[in-house]
Amino acid sequence: MNAADKKRVLREMLFARRFEERCYEAYVERKIGGFLHLYPGQEACAIGVMEAARPGHDYVITGYRDHIHAIKCGTDPKAVMAELFARETGCSKGRGGSMHIFDVEHRFMGGYALVGGPFPLAVGMAKAIQMKGGDEISICFLGDAANNQGTFHESLNMAAVWNLPVLFICENNLYGIGTATHRSTAVTDQYKRACSYGITSNQTDGQDIDQVYAAAKVAVDFVRSGQGPYFLELMTYRYRGHSMSDSGAYRTKDEVEEWGKRDPIIILRDRLIAAGEITLEDYQAMDKEIFAAIENEIIPYAENSPEPKVEELEKYVLAENDPYVKGGVR
Amino acid sequence: MAEIMYWEAIRRAHDEEMARDPLVIAMGEDIGVAGGTYKATKGLYDKYGPQRIIDTPISENSFTGLGIGASFLGVRPIIELMSVNFAWLAMDQIFNSAAKVRYMSGGQLTAPVVIRSPGGTAHQLGAQHSARMEKVFMGIAGLRVVTPSNPKQAYGLLKSAVRCNDPVFINEHELMYNMKGEVPDGEYFHPLEGSEVTRQGRDVTLFGYNISVHWSMQAAEILAKQHGIEAEVVDLYSLAPLDRAGIRESVSKTHRAVIVEEAEAPVGVGAEVMAIINEECFFELDAAPVRVSAKMVPTPFNHTLEKASIPNAKDVVAAVLKMISGK
Incomplete structure (x- = not known):
């Protein structure tokens, strides 16, 4: 990533943070229903990996913590917010919801x-990619706890x-809902588990987007060049509970504070300030612009969109x- | 019109569809080098190679999911689950991915997979290889379920299922692969919805599907020859959706209904057909409909017990005589 790229991904990560925080508020206001799994703390993972891949060209699939992955693939944030508000204009036409964001046009599967x-x-x-002979790769983002399912093995x-040309990204946020990984998993270094299948794997810091990008670049190039699957583990942390119904009480205050010191947005922001690429004022102005875009464009679009028609239930x-x-x- | 076996009909449909479209693949346990437990893909490994005739590891849920994922990108997989008992392991991917993805994506993504699997009690295969599971699949929104009772249907239903844009579950039967029957020489696409009147009658309708169509036909012959009762036999080759119009039409003609199913009665095809009769043509009935079903036991190993656990033509005859005599 050059300096311009880094400024752009800083903006993308900050947007992701503010977008998710606004979802939280809308949920508390009861404008969003159902389950809601938020991404703050993990932004460098989806954004760093997809920066190294080809968003909109490579096929991406993930679990239920999916808003930011879709947006990074090219989905209009307005369509994501409208989906959370269960509107016909949502990217899944209000039939999917937070856990089922789809945007096939941008290959967010x-x-x-x-x-x-x-x-x-x-x-x-x-x-399918292998059969058709394309240069796309398939990218699967999941958490550490998914690796205890039979489907992983x-x-x-x-x-x-x-x-097969598939890249497995493990966003290891140390918990499967409320159970710490070491309490549920015999081998807590997830990348080691991929070795059982002879799959090349790596583990890196998921909070520093420069490191995520560097490791993902190696992984993406490996898979795209036809060398087979690759497994990349990113060590990260989610600030909020698993979902809105989880207070996160199983974690100590100290632990949450320690991870907060390694915030992916602050790490990149301070690095860019130190390099003289941006000033703190630039960052604050960017934050204000993002806030305004969310409040003035994204939320009104979702709120003012029609709900799906009952006649089209089936x-x-x-x-x-x-x-x-x-x-x-x- | 040539007479071929049920397995040959399935094999022919595979071969034709794979020759036509390079994105049609087949996958399952032992279907390639070994030629398939039921020979449904015999010789096709040599013809189409390991990329398209895929011997999978014994990982039912994930190879089914793999087929579903491939279908997202236009591949048309025909997935063989060696026994319907193993389909329980694949239920997550069938139910949560294939059947729901069109809906929860707002129509953007579809999973046009075909999943074939034999169910049914065969020859002392024991409790874990003899189950009937069609009742489970037919209650899933977003999934089509068909069940061929003869080689023509086995061929034509698979042809249509491969080309249809919905996920289709094809319920076959362990005992039927060597059954012979006429199949059109030219290409033939069997409808995925509807039912067929296999025998015309006026006194009672016997509803069957898959192997129970044959028990019903045998019963109808006995009823005609020995008792002067003319039974109509309706083949419910589509279990999801069931043919409401066909059921209504036949009951409106005969005014009596017996549903013959190899599976246990609760929450099954018979229960569903009875509900449809109630909803569609209750006042046409001259007698309360009955089910001829399996006993509520895990299938026993002992041959005598095994046979006693499922119905046969005699049970159907007895049910009809009881219904008509009113005793």
């Missing part, structure tokens, strides 16, 4: 809410056996007028 569910889907997309095995269950249902066309 969805957020899925069964922990570990996306592993085989990601490997399947890689199989089954999918990594198949990815390795068939040498739309999208099955294909419409598929000729083979009646025995095909001659």
Whole structure:
């Protein structure tokens, strides 16, 4: 990343932070319902990895903490917010919700809410890429706790056996909901578990976007050059509870404060200030612009969009007028 | 029209669809080098190679999920689950991914996969290889379920399922792969919805699907020859959705209904057909509909017990005679 790229990703990370904080407020105001899993603390992961990949070209799939992954792939934040507000203009037409953001046009292939569910889907997309001969790669973002599902082992095995172009990103935030990793997992260094399947893997700091980018660049190039799957573990931390219904009481105040000192946005901001690329005033102005965009454009768009029509409740269950249902066309 | 076996019909559909479209693939346990437990892909590994005839590891949930993920990008996988009992392991991906992705993406993403699997009690395979699971699949929004009772349907339903843009579960039967029947020489696409009147009758309708169509046909012959009762047999090859119009039409003609199913009665095809009869044509009935179903036991190993656990043609005859005599 050159200086201009770094300034841009700083803005993207700050936008992600403010977007998610605004979701929190909207949830408290009861404008967003259901489950809501927020991303603050982990911004350098999705944004750093996708900076090294090709957003909108590579296929991306993830779990339910998915808003920022979609936005980084190119999804309009207005369509994401409208989805959270359950509107027809939402990226999943109000049928998906926070955990099921989809934007196929930008190759964001969805957020899925069964922990570990996306592993085989990601490997399947890689199989399709391999068959079709494209230069895309399949990127699967999941958390550390997903690696205790059978799908992790089954999918990594198949990815390795068939040498498929899939990059597994493990955002290790140290907890599976409220259970600390060491209490649920025999081998807590997740990258070591990929070695069981002969998959090249690495572990790096997920709070410093320069390190995320460097490690992701190696991983993306490896997969794109046809050398097979790769597993990259990013050590990170989520500031809030697992979801809005989780206060995070299982963590000590000291631990939360310690991780707060390694905030991905502050790390990059201070580095750019020290390098003379930006001033603190520039940063504050950027923050104000982001706040204004969210308040003046994104929230009103979501709030003023129509809800889906009840008459269209059963739309999208099955294909419409598929000729083979009646025995095909001659 | 040539007479071929059920497995040959399935194999032919695979071969034609794979020859036509390079994005059609088949995957499952032992389907490639070994040629398939039921020969459904016999010889196709040599013809299409390991990229398209894929021997999977024994990881039912994830290889099913892999097929679903590949279908997101336009691949058309035909996934074989060696026994429907193993489909329980793949339920997460079938239910949570394939059946729901179109809806929860607001119509953006579809999973046009075909999942084939044999169910049914065969020849002393024990409790964990003899289950019938169609009742589970037919209650899932976003999934089509069909079940061929003969080689023509086995061929034509698979052809249509591969081309249809919905996920389709094809419920086959362990005992039917060697059954012979006529299949059109030219390409044939069987409708994925509807039902077929296999035998015309006026006194009672026997609703069957898959192997129970054959028990119903045998029962109808006995009823005609020995008792002068003309039973109509309706083949419910589509279990999801069930053919409401076809059920109504036949019951409105015969005024009596017996549903014959190899599975246990609770929450099953028979229960659903009875509900449809109630909703569609209750006042056409001359007698309360009955089900001829399996006993509520895990399938026993002992051959005599095994046979006693599932219905047969005699049970169907007895149910009809009881219904008509009113005793």
